[in-house]
Amino acid sequence: MNYQHINLDYLDLMSDGDDDMKKVMIEMLLEEVPAEVSKMNDLHQAANWVQLREVSHKLKSTLAFIGNPVLTNTNQKVEDIAKSEQGLEELPTLLDRITSTYPNALEELKTVLTATV
Numbered sequence: 001m002n003y004q005h006i007n008l009d010y011l012d013l014m015s016d017g018d019d020d021m022k023k024v025m026i027e028m029l030l031e032e033v034p035a036e037v038s039k040m041n042d043l044h045q046a047a048n049w050v051q052l053r054e055v056s057h058k059l060k061s062t063l064a065f066i067g068n069p070v071l072t073n074t075n076q077k078v079e080d081i082a083k084s085e086q087g088l089e090e091l092p093t094l095l096d097r098i099t100s101t102y103p104n105a106l107e108e109l110k111t112v113l114t115a116t117v
Helices: 009-015 019-045 049-066 069-084 088-116
Strands: none
Touching: 009 019, 009 049, 019 049, 019 088, 049 069, 049 088, 069 088
16 A cells, blocks of 8 residues: 555564564554654643653654654654754744644554554
8 A cells, every 4th residue: 555644664674574563563653652742742832841852752763663754854853952952943843743744644554553453
């Protein structure tokens, strides 16, 4: 299937052809990503740059499984800004980009999940 918002090459590699493992990993993504993005937005509102960097850093490995370069690159910028505390005015735009992009990727992941059941 041809997806617009995900590239599962890395997920396929890490699951080593095991559909059960792939299913577990997709379920984890569907649960974790919305919670982590919400947490990032809350931390931004609280101006808690240390924890924002930590959540963004943790999300980096999770987003690798989705294979969406917009999410991956934008999240990296959030982490870098939160770490350096330089360019903080860019965070609202970056977080909006993540918040508006990830639902499309998750919808495609749900399609994959349905196909692997």
